[in-house]
Amino acid sequence: EAGVVQSPRYKIIEKKQPVAFWCNPISGHNTLYWYRQNLGQGPELLIRYENEEAVDDSQLPKDRFSAERLKGVDSTLKIQPAELGDSAVYLCASRFPGDGTEAFFGQGTRLTVV
């Protein structure tokens, strides 16, 4: 079975440009997360979906970040406009809902804003 698939793997853009990341979770996983991992740090939550509903977006910088999960499957995360400080690895994870279930992570998209 395929794991969590993210694309692109790498992206280099100039500041003020828009960028989008795509995530295909594991089939049947209702819960989907987007995390941001800055260099040398642990991942930090941006948003969590249960099916198509964003149930926790309290840490998403809504002035420039947006996300969607149409039909409760694939998800996209967008930044517009990008800033230099947005350079990081963006990780998508999915899991079955409930306590103690494993979250499976994709390989991430490494964003460099120049």
Added chain:
Amino acid sequence: GEDVEQSLFLSVREGDSSVINCTYTDSSSTYLYWYKQEPGAGLQLLTYIFSNMDMKQDQRLTVLLNKKDKHLSLRIADTQTGDSAIYFCAEQDYGQNFVFGPGTRLSVLP
């Protein structure tokens, strides 16, 4: 908010045991996790422990939980060069989100 702390670096000799420590603040955490991250890769779950347990063993891995002190540790027996990676401690908060520590970079010397 919740906070998870770890020492940033650990260096051991091949064949020795490694012990990675973690402290957390959320006393309501129900599950605590250890994830491994190799260069250029996503996070891989190593093991997890339910908060009403104090120990869990899985082959070379032993997890110890001191809920009173909010302290979690991961012991890797017979550490190999392939164990070199970054190890993240994480707690599951009340909202079923994962709160990660900064990661401990384990270097295994031959």
